[in-house]
Amino acid sequence: MIERLDSKEEVRQAVAEARHEGKTVGFVPTMGALHAGHLSLVQTARKRTDFVVVSVFVNPTQFGPGEDFAAYPRDLESDIELLEAEGVDLVFTPSVEEMYGPGAAGAAARTGSADTSALFTGASIDPGSLAERWEGEIRPGHFRGVATVVAKLLNILRPDLAFFGEKDYQQLVIVKRMVRDLDLPSLVVGCPIIRDADGLALSSRNAYLSPAERAAAMTLSRALDATAEVLAWGERSGQALSAVMRETVEAEDGAVLDYAAVVDPETLEPLEALTRTARALIAARIGPTRLIDTAALQPPPREEGA
Numbered sequence: 150m151i152e153r154l155d156s157k158e159e160v161r162q163a164v165a166e167a168r169h170e171g172k173t174v175g176f177v178p179t180m181g182a183l184h185a186g187h188l189s190l191v192q193t194a195r196k197r198t199d200f201v202v203v204s205v206f207v208n209p210t211q212f213g214p215g216e217d218f219a220a221y222p223r224d225l226e227s228d229i230e231l232l233e234a235e236g237v238d239l240v241f242t243p244s245v246e247e248m249y250g251p252g253a254a255g256a257a258a259r260t261g262s263a264d265t266s267a268l269f270t271g272a273s274i275d276p277g278s279l280a281e282r283w284e285g286e287i288r289p290g291h292f293r294g295v296a297t298v299v300a301k302l303l304n305i306l307r308p309d310l311a312f313f314g315e316k317d318y319q320q321l322v323i324v325k326r327m328v329r330d331l332d333l334p335s336l337v338v339g340c341p342i343i344r345d346a347d348g349l350a351l352s353s354r355n356a357y358l359s360p361a362e363r364a365a366a367m368t369l370s371r372a373l374d375a376t377a378e379v380l381a382w383g384e385r386s387g388q389a390l391s392a393v394m395r396e397t398v399e400a401e402d403g404a405v406l407d408y409a410a411v412v413d414p415e416t417l418e419p420l421e422a423l424t425r426t427a428r429a430l431i432a433a434r435i436g437p438t439r440l441i442d443t444a445a446l447q448p449p450p451r452e453e454g455a
């Protein structure tokens with residue numbers, strides 16, 4: 150039977166009991182509205198650890214003014230059913246007050262029109278320079294909110310392994326770096342992206358898309374595929390490869406590109422030339438919905454004598 154707990158103290162106790170029984174602890178943080186992408190993380194956690202905890206918490210501090218905090222899809226009952234079917238031991242569903250203290254829920258309700266930093270009246274995590282580019286540039290404060298809530302969750306649970314999707318690649322890199330820099334006692338495990346049959350990366354925000362927008366959203370994965378193809382033909386220039394992504398998205402009337410970049414997989418700095426595995430990052434707006442996608446770019450080995 151899955152157990153659902155809302156309080157940090159009870160969760161700490163439940164995890165301590167599991168540890169006392171000699172179990173390893175795996176953790177998958179989510180914002181709910183679960184889909185097969187989330188469940189793949191849960192399945193990996195189930196395989197690799199004895200006691201699996203999933204958090205469902207729509208974290209207000211990672212939403213900027215005018216973003217979709219209030220509208221973000223929420224379906225806790227269905228989420229718990231899905232998690233139970235995956236054999237999850239514990240689902241942690243804290244309230245905003247439980248996570249951020251008395252009065253936080255009122256401030257969170259005002260996000261969307263106000264400044265989310267009102268929620269940070271005390272300490273928070275500065276995620277450093279990795280958070281300045283790409284998503285961080287378009288969503289100021291987003292990664293401060295992510296880093297802070299992840300640090301809090303890792304402190305509450307102290308899991309052996311914590312599972313994050315490559316779907317949010319910049320987030321994964323930032324969380325890995327934070328865990329290292331702050332000596333948090335967990336290992337961060339990156340998990341591959343799960344896609345619909347036609348290639349669209351699964352996302353809770355896909356629920357916002359109309360059928361026409363759903364069709365336009367395909368431009369993200371198409372852009373990544375086009376870049377991988379040009380790379381396979383022998384193109385090595387980071388600028389040329391990102392231009393392929395940009396042009397693919399620009400050819401789609403229903404999409405507006407935020408960025409398309411080919412970057413170093415650890416520093417996230419743009420690459421001039423691909424000499425080893427790189428990362429393609431792409432973000433676009435499809436009507437009012439922002440979507441992101443990413444792929445590893447593996448340059449083919451140069452032919453002998455070429």
Ligand code: AMP
Nearest residue numbers: 179180181186313314316317342343351
């Ligand atoms: P979210 O609920 O959007 O905060 O996502 C929770 C976790 O699920 C994050 O680590 C995401 O990167 C991961 N995730 C979201 N979508 C996918 C996907 N399509 N495939 C794999 N992991 C995903």
